[in-house]
Amino acid sequence: MKKQLYDAAIIGGGPAGSTAAALLAQAGRSVVVLERDKFPRFHIGESLLPFSMKAFSRLGLHEKFKRAGFMEKFGGAMYGACSSEGVKFYFEDGFRSQTDRSYQVTRAEFDKVLLDHAAEKGAEVHEETAVDTVEFSADEVVLAISRKDGRPSGTLHAKYVIDASGRNSVIGGHFKLKKNYDHLQKISIFAHYDGVVRESGRDGTLTNMVRAIDRWFWSIPLTENRTSIGVVLDGAVFKRSKLSPEDFLAQAIAEQPLLMERMEKAERVSPVSVAADFSYRNSRLTGDRWLLAGDAAGFIDPVFSSGVFLAVLAGEQCADILHELIDHPARKRRLFARYEKSINKAMDVYLRFVNAWYSKEFIEVFLHPQDFFQIPPAVNAVLGGNAGTSFSIRWRMEIFYFLVWLQRYLPLAPKRTLIPERSDAGERPAELEAVALP
Numbered sequence: 001m002k003k004q005l006y007d008a009a010i011i012g013g014g015p016a017g018s019t020a021a022a023l024l025a026q027a028g029r030s031v032v033v034l035e036r037d038k039f040p041r042f043h044i045g046e047s048l049l050p051f052s053m054k055a056f057s058r059l060g061l062h063e064k065f066k067r068a069g070f071m072e073k074f075g076g077a078m079y080g081a082c083s084s085e086g087v088k089f090y091f092e093d094g095f096r097s098q099t100d101r102s103y104q105v106t107r108a109e110f111d112k113v114l115l116d117h118a119a120e121k122g123a124e125v126h127e128e129t130a131v132d133t134v135e136f137s138a139d140e141v142v143l144a145i146s147r148k149d150g151r152p153s154g155t156l157h158a159k160y161v162i163d164a165s166g167r168n169s170v171i172g173g174h175f176k177l178k179k180n181y182d183h184l185q186k187i188s189i190f191a192h193y194d195g196v197v198r199e200s201g202r203d204g205t206l207t208n209m210v211r212a213i214d215r216w217f218w219s220i221p222l223t224e225n226r227t228s229i230g231v232v233l234d235g236a237v238f239k240r241s242k243l244s245p246e247d248f249l250a251q252a253i254a255e256q257p258l259l260m261e262r263m264e265k266a267e268r269v270s271p272v273s274v275a276a277d278f279s280y281r282n283s284r285l286t287g288d289r290w291l292l293a294g295d296a297a298g299f300i301d302p303v304f305s306s307g308v309f310l311a312v313l314a315g316e317q318c319a320d321i322l323h324e325l326i327d328h329p330a331r332k333r334r335l336f337a338r339y340e341k342s343i344n345k346a347m348d349v350y351l352r353f354v355n356a357w358y359s360k361e362f363i364e365v366f367l368h369p370q371d372f373f374q375i376p377p378a379v380n381a382v383l384g385g386n387a388g389t390s391f392s393i394r395w396r397m398e399i400f401y402f403l404v405w406l407q408r409y410l411p412l413a414p415k416r417t418l419i420p421e422r423s424d425a426g427e428r429p430a431e432l433e434a435v436a437l438p
Contacts, residue, residue, distance in 0.1 A: 009158035016294025017164030018114035019315030025122035040108035051385025081212035094381035169296035177282040184279035190230025192270035286336040361407035368413030
């Protein structure tokens with residue numbers, strides 16, 4: 001029996017792998033997806049960005065998202081822990097915005113919708129299948145695979161391979177490409193809760209972030225009654241506390257009046273999870289017959305919800321590049337270079353944004369928006385997933401970063417302690433108030 005030579009083998013069935021698989025299969029290419037786990041499986045990264053909406057339209061996913069009950073999301077809000085003051089931003093107000101919404105999702109269900117969609121489009125999907133080794137030759141890639149019980153189950157052959165296997169990148173690990181950002185070695189501790197109080201209307205769909213002096217919190221509405229709550233901080237701080245994840249999360253939330261006001265009657269309905277070693281990058285994203293996508297390429301902190309956005313972006317570009325490359329092999333160098341430049345540029349945008357966020361001055365400037373040169377809409381656009389490739393956004397962001405830097409030396413905005421204000425005994429914290437960006 002003649003062996004099958006797939007056009008593409010994809011390691012990993014998460015958002016990057018499923019996006020690439022669906023688009024390649026839709027274009028008539030032979031694709032196999034090798035996913036280590038059985039979907040649905042728990043995952044973090046529940047808040048999506050509006051710049052993925054075009055890709056979801058191209059994939060034909062909106063109706064499936066509607067049937068799955070995913071909540072539409074219209075923006076976000078940021079608060080300083082030292083007061084109830086906050087700023088809301090709506091995607092429709094972003095610089096040259098093209099959409100006013102995205103989704104809040106339960107990732108187990110979201111990822112399964114994407115993987116099942118890839119299979120419906122014609123991709124061959126193998127769950128509970130691990131890739132043990134990858135060997136490259138001048139003509140093909142050979143992947144040795146095994147089942148969940150560890151027993152080898154043969155080899156697969158493909159013209160190209162997309163590694164979308166997550167942070168433990170199969171190919172990145174093989175070539176030792178991973179580089180950590182030592183200043184961003186954060187951990188997150190998080191769980192799901194029922195009964196968290198929300199605002200009414202579209203404001204009840206917003207992702208809320210609370211910036212404290214040495215940590216920040218997220219509150220992401222997932223369904224009508226369920227909310228994801230988490231805290232992100234240096235791993236060393238958690239280690240020094242010597243608390244269990246459950247006790248640490250409960251204590252961290254209890255110290256934040258802004259959160260406790262809305263969680264007075266909330267009930268934790270999931271185990272407390274911990275994710276570590278957030279920020280890293282692979283030094284190369286392409287090779288002779290491979291591309292890295294999604295978390296296998298890199299991850300730049302969870303703070304601005306860029307993980308799924310970058311994964312879908314990379315999956316879409318991988319599919320387009322391989323579709324063209326299979327018919328025009330001579331274009332490989334140019335196409336791979338274009339892909340690497342595009343994904344690295346997007347990660348650079350978020351790395352700079354994240355570095356600014358972890359300075360106290362970022363939230364001081366953000367909470368004091370000034371409507372000149374349309375800087376707030378430009379920041380809003382980046383928060384929505386616009387990677388800042390247009391000059392009109394780039395120069396406005398340069399001014400924003402300059403203001404954040406200048407705030408260290410000249411108080412352009414009110415200085416903040418980022419330490420929660422305590423109410424007197426028996427008093428409840430003041431209701432949250434927010435001011436919309438101009």
